[in-house]
Amino acid sequence: MNIPPNAANGKKAPYPFWALAGFLYGAILAVGAGQVSWMHMLPILLLTLLLDLFPIRLISGEEFGAGLIGFLSLLIGFGLYTALLGVFISCLANESRQCGFRPASFDPVRWLVRLGIYTLSTCGAALALQGLHAVWTDAPLYAQAAAAALMFEAVRLPLDAGMRKMLSGKALLSGVRERLKEALVPILLCVVVIPHFLRNLLEKEMLGDLIYTGLLLFFILYFSGVYIREVAGWRRTFERFSLLFESRLSPDLEGHGIRTGVIADHLLERLSYPRKKKRVFIQAAIQHDIGKSALPAYLFTKRGALSLSEEDEYRSHSEKGAEIVRTLIEDDRAALWVRHHHECWDGRGFPAGLRGKNIPYESRILALSSRLDHLLRREGDDQAVCAYVAKLSGREIDPALAAQVDLHFVQTARERLELRGLVSGPLQENGNKRSTLPEQAEEARAVLAEEQGSFVGLSTMLKLGADGLLYGLEQPELEAPIVRLARRAEADQTSFYELLSCESRTYEAHFYPENREVRIALTDITPALAYRERLRTETLSAYREIISALSEGRVRLCETDGELLARLGARLDSVTVAGKADIGRSRDLAASYMEAGDPKRLMQVKLAVSEAATNMLKHALGGEVTVFARENVLQIFVRDEGSGIALHDLPKTFVVSGYSSKRSLGRGFGLMYASTDRIFLYTDSDGTRLLLEFDGISGRANGSRGRALFESSSQIPS
Structure with missing residues (x-):
């Protein structure tokens, strides 16, 4: 005991x-x-x-x-x-x-x-x-x-x-x-x-019996200890893996899987859950959100509401997670539990809209454990946590499971999380969190008004009546998608918004179901998008001038990736950078196309390529390094599909010695600038293109005109 x-x-x-x-x-x-x-x-x-x-x-x-x-x-x-x-x-x-x-x-x-x-x-x-x-x-x-x-x-x-x-x-x-x-x-x-x-x-055989029994117990204890250590090792591996993908998505998600596992373990004790299934269930609890690793990171860091298509993509994580868990744990039961952990007791969950006891029992436990982790981090008052769980009982959570969550349970759960060194207190006021869709819609409208001012077009109120007809629409091209989305809002009884395009115009449509009708707020946001694009272009031009002046023309910020690609000569060879060993391979590849006899120049090329590949691996998790030759110039082209470089940090690399920032190329960019003759840079939210040029080096070109060949082989968007 x-x-x-x-x-x-x-x-x-x-x-x-x-x-x-x-x-x-x-x-x-x-x-x-x-x-x-x-x-x-x-x-x-x-x-x-x-x-x-x-x-x-x-x-x-x-x-x-x-x-x-x-x-x-x-x-x-x-x-x-x-x-x-x-x-x-x-x-x-x-x-x-x-x-x-x-x-x-x-x-x-x-x-x-x-x-x-x-x-x-x-x-x-x-x-x-x-x-x-x-x-x-x-x-x-x-x-x-x-x-x-x-x-x-x-x-x-x-x-x-x-x-x-x-x-x-x-x-x-x-x-x-x-x-x-x-x-x-x-x-x-x-x-x-x-x-x-x-x-x-x-x-006389008593001593022999004791020795025999002792040896037998020794082997039982030894092998049971080895097996338990192996099981514990697997759990630590799952926890580390969970931390890895959560930290990449959002700081708010980091540790959620481990905390859910601890809370689920505590809940299983109250439920007298069969111990022979407990180990598999805890592994599934730790990895229940692993499907999010297959989604774009911006879904978890975006400020404001998700559009309907983004919400659909977010909801797919439970099905993606089920497939991953089936591969990791090799247990179809665990995959089923993960697939349905977002189902709600009243049938309004996803992906299958299951209701009541049709939802797998373990999925209901997962749903409560996951929700409790969010509540414990958001609420410092244990009574408030219990009250919120009671409010969700019969709607989102199984009432029988919700009844297990009393004040003593919540206090003990906090203590267990603290013993594991896990954060169980409320989030900071500026912590990121996903709110409900109506709250997101209000926040999105406030942000839009703040950022765009009066740069919006005509707003129209529409209605999909109980008779199935759409009233108030003046753009017949939009009727089919608006009716389809409005019927979905009525069926789900959920408010959401979606972006719709018609010819050269972009509209933002908000759907609000009420009394067998759906109200639709349709706003032309084309002027706002045009203003944003113009503001981005003006900002880019301003940085381009500043960077060119500070670098005395040696660094050029390109307005389009086509401007950078137009400079490429004949393609020589390339290497994919996916791990630390590839940094040395990219460095050696560039050095192999240099003429021997100038050790200093060789070191400059190696240093620049090494820094470019290192930064790419660190900030974008990999990419590609390609060598080109144009006349008497060796060109090193580096591309990735990361989140881009913060332009406001780049000018500091020219005027502040040793400056470094985790969100930019930082000190590595300064070393590349000191080693190259020219740098061409294009960056946006889809990734970065970086071209390093070294004069007076006759690369051994062995290809035809490189830009067309490179575009066809590497599929760079123009």
Whole structure:
């Protein structure tokens, strides 16, 4: 039985009183047991000590200490006093192991609670033996062992359940089936092992039996420990993998999978979930959002509302995640749980719109655990968390599961997260979070008004009536898509917005279902988009002039990628950069097309290419390095599909020595600038194109005109 330290009152008990009481109890037992030959008792006492110091670790995380075999052997063979001495030693060994053999961590209250339960259970076993002898004078050892073990477990189980009820609030019958199954193991072991020990106790083979049993236990403990370490290693691997993809998407997502796993583990204890399925479920819980790694990162960092197509793409992550989990865990059950973890109890979830108990049970647990992680981070008040879960009960969450979330559950969940070093407090006010679609729509309109001012066209209010007709539309080309989207809003009873294009105009349409009708706000945002594009062009031109002046014309910021591609000569060779080893390959590739005899120039080329490839790998997770030759110029073309370079950081690289920024090329760009003759740069949200030119180097060109060849082979968009 695992009892939390100082669980009864949350305070450290006075050591002298409890320790003195416990050891006086042990001294009395030692005196009472002293009437029996210590030569006969010591081997079994030693065995009891070893069985509790080195328990068998189970997959579920529980430990099975077999000391029961020892003190029931003492009970049958030597009487109650001797058995209680074995109980005293067993409980002392258990507490010493749980506190890590550190005296300062020894918890006398926990020790005495276990000692009291085991003492009462052993007394119950002694009464069972007396009753057996009264009706069956010559009862065989097997019958005595069975009677003692059965009565011991019969007394221990309700006492254990009562203690759990008092300390953690669990129902008395919570997990009773699983605990009865677990009780069969020690009972069977006692029936098999105890008669063998007692029969040979006075024979010379006793020492040999102890050695044989010790070796057998050693191998059981060793191999169970190896397996448990392997399982724990797999869990750590899943956690690290989860952290990796979450940190790439958004800081708000980082650690969500691990926290969901911890909360789910806590919830499973209350639900008495089968332990044989628990390991697979926790792995699925940790990876339940892994499908998001297959989505564009901007979906998780975009400010404001997602459009309908973006929302559809976001919703696909549960199905993508199911396929990934099926590959990782190789368990179709886990894939099914992940696929449906966004289903809602009222049927308004996705991807299948399942309702009530048609949703897989594990998916419902996942949904609650994931939601609790977000609530615990957002709300510092535990009562508010409970109230919010109650509000979602019957709508998003299974009411039976929601009923498990009380104040004690929330407090314990926070404590477990803190013990793991995981953030469980509320988010900062400026933390990113996804809100509901109506809230997103309001935020999107506020942002649009702030950023675009009055640069919007005509706004029109439309209506899809209950008769299925669309009223108020003056652009007949838009009727079909607007009717289709409005019917979807009516079917889902969900507000959303979508961008629609018609000829050369772009419209923003907001859909609001109400009373069997759908109201549609249609706004022409073409002027706003044109203004944004003009502002971007003006900003780019301003930076282009600044960068050209600061670099004395050696660095040119291109307005289009076509402007940069037009400079390419004959294509020589290329290398894909996907890992650190590829940095050296790209450096060697560029050096292989140089004439020998100028070590300084060779070092400059290698340094520039190495910095370009390093920055590309660091900020864009890879790309391609291609070598071109044009007249007497060696050209190194570097391209990636990252999120682009922050232009406001680039001018600082020319005027601030050693300047570096994680969001720009930083110090690496300064080194490239110092090593090359010219740099041409084009960057946008789809990636970066960088061209490094070195004069006076006659590359060994072996291709036709390179731009056309390179575009066809590398598929660079013009």
